[in-house]
Amino acid sequence: MVLGLLLARAGVEVVVLEKHPDFLRDFRGDTVHPSTLTLLDELGLSEQFDQMPHRDFDKLSFTIGDTVVQFADFSQINWPHKCVRMVPQWDFLSLLSRAAADEPTFHLAMETEVTSLIRDGEQVAGVRYRTAAGETGEIRADLTVGCDGRHSRIRREARLPVRETPVPVDAWWFSLPRNGDTDLEGGVGRFYPGHMFVMQDRGDYWQVAYLFRKGTNDQRRSEPITLFQEQIAKLLPWVADGVKALTSWDEIPFLDVKVNRLQRWYGPGVLCIGDAAHAMSPAGGPGVNLAVQDAVAAARVLAPALLRGGGVSVRELARIQSRRAMPAMVIQTLQRVLHATVFEPVLAATGELKMPLLAKMIIRYPLLRRMPARMIGIGPRPEHAPGFARRPAKVA
Numbered sequence: 243m244v245l246g247l248l249l250a251r252a253g254v255e256v257v258v259l260e261k262h263p264d265f266l267r268d269f270r271g272d273t274v275h276p277s278t279l280t281l282l283d284e285l286g287l288s289e290q291f292d293q294m295p296h297r298d299f300d301k302l303s304f305t306i307g308d309t310v311v312q313f314a315d316f317s318q319i320n321w322p323h324k325c326v327r328m329v330p331q332w333d334f335l336s337l338l339s340r341a342a343a344d345e346p347t348f349h350l351a352m353e354t355e356v357t358s359l360i361r362d363g364e365q366v367a368g369v370r371y372r373t374a375a376g377e378t379g380e381i382r383a384d385l386t387v388g389c390d391g392r393h394s395r396i397r398r399e400a401r402l403p404v405r406e407t408p409v410p411v412d413a414w415w416f417s418l419p420r421n422g423d424t425d426l427e428g429g430v431g432r433f434y435p436g437h438m439f440v441m442q443d444r445g446d447y448w449q450v451a452y453l454f455r456k457g458t459n460d461q462r463r464s465e466p467i468t469l470f471q472e473q474i475a476k477l478l479p480w481v482a483d484g485v486k487a488l489t490s491w492d493e494i495p496f497l498d499v500k501v502n503r504l505q506r507w508y509g510p511g512v513l514c515i516g517d518a519a520h521a522m523s524p525a526g527g528p529g530v531n532l533a534v535q536d537a538v539a540a541a542r543v544l545a546p547a548l549l550r551g552g553g554v555s556v557r558e559l560a561r562i563q564s565r566r567a568m569p570a571m572v573i574q575t576l577q578r579v580l581h582a583t584v585f586e587p588v589l590a591a592t593g594e595l596k597m598p599l600l601a602k603m604i605i606r607y608p609l610l611r612r613m614p615a616r617m618i619g620i621g622p623r624p625e626h627a628p629g630f631a632r633r634p635a636k637v638a
Contacts, residue, residue: 286633304431
C-alpha cells in the first residue's frame, strides 16, 4: 500500500490487489516505529494518523523472575519521534488507502487474489487473478511487485531462491480481556522457565503472543485447552479471570515463525519486498517498518523508470536489493543473537531462570539501551519520502 501510494503520487498507474474483503485481521504487526512516524510526517498524513486510536510508549522491557530489564529506551535516540506507536494495522492500511485514492492513477481491487504470473518468455508481464465472485482475468504490467508476505505466491511463481535460517520458536496469538488488572508498560515480555509471553496493552484487552519450542504445535494442540488455561492462570495470575474467555483452540491462531531471505529479490519484470523478500521473527517487531522502508527505497528507483516507459531493467531492480539487503541482514542477525542468548535458554529452562549476559550488561550500563532502540525504532538505513511524494499536512 505504501509503494502504491508513493508511485501514484509520482503519476504512475498502479493496481493493488487484496484478496480479502477488508483489512480487519487480528495479530498482524501493529507497531509503528519512529522511522515510519517520520515518513508519515513527510507524506502529510501525520495529522490524520494522530487522530486514530493509539498508544505510545518510549521504552521496551521484559521481566525475568522479579527483575524488570528495560532493554530499549526510545527517548534516548536522536530522531524527531522518540516512541513506538501501537495502532491497529487495519486502521493504518485504511489511512494509506484513502490517501492513495486521492490519486487518479491509483486503483485498489479488493477480494481479488493473484493465481499466477503472466510470462512473455523469461519476462514477467503481469498477473492472472480470481475474484471472490469467481470471475477471472489478467492484468498486464511493466512490473509486478510481490508484497504478499512470508508465504508469497509471487516469489514462488517467480522461482526466486530462498535461504532459510533455523528458528527455535513458534508462536500462538490470542486476546485476553482486561478486568482492571495490572498495567504493564508497552510491549512487555514476561519470561518463565519454559514459557515466554509478550503482552501488548490494547486498552480494554491484552494482545498476547505466547512463544514455544518450534515443532511442538500439533502435539500441544492435541491437549485439552483447559491445560493451557491453567498454565496461563498460574504464570499470569492477574489475567486468571480473562483466560476463561479462551474456550477453543480456534481462538488461538498459530504463527509458523520463519526467518529467511531471498538470495535475489527480483527477476525480469518482477520484484519482491517486505516479508516476501525477508521474513522476520517477531523479536523486536521490526517487520512492518522494514517493509515500509523497502517500499520507499523501491519507489525512489521505480517511479522514474516506470514514467520513462519501456519497463524496469534488471539493473534498476538490483539497485533496490543492493540498498535494502543490508538492513534486512543486520536485523535478522540481531534476531538470531536474541534467539540464541535469550529465547533458547528460557524455553530450555526447567528450574530458576538465569539472567542472560545481554540483560546483565544492559542493567549495568543503561546507555546500551540506545543501540536496540535505534535498531528497532529506526533501522540501519532509514528511508525518507522522495520529493515527488511529499505533501503538506492534511487534517481529516
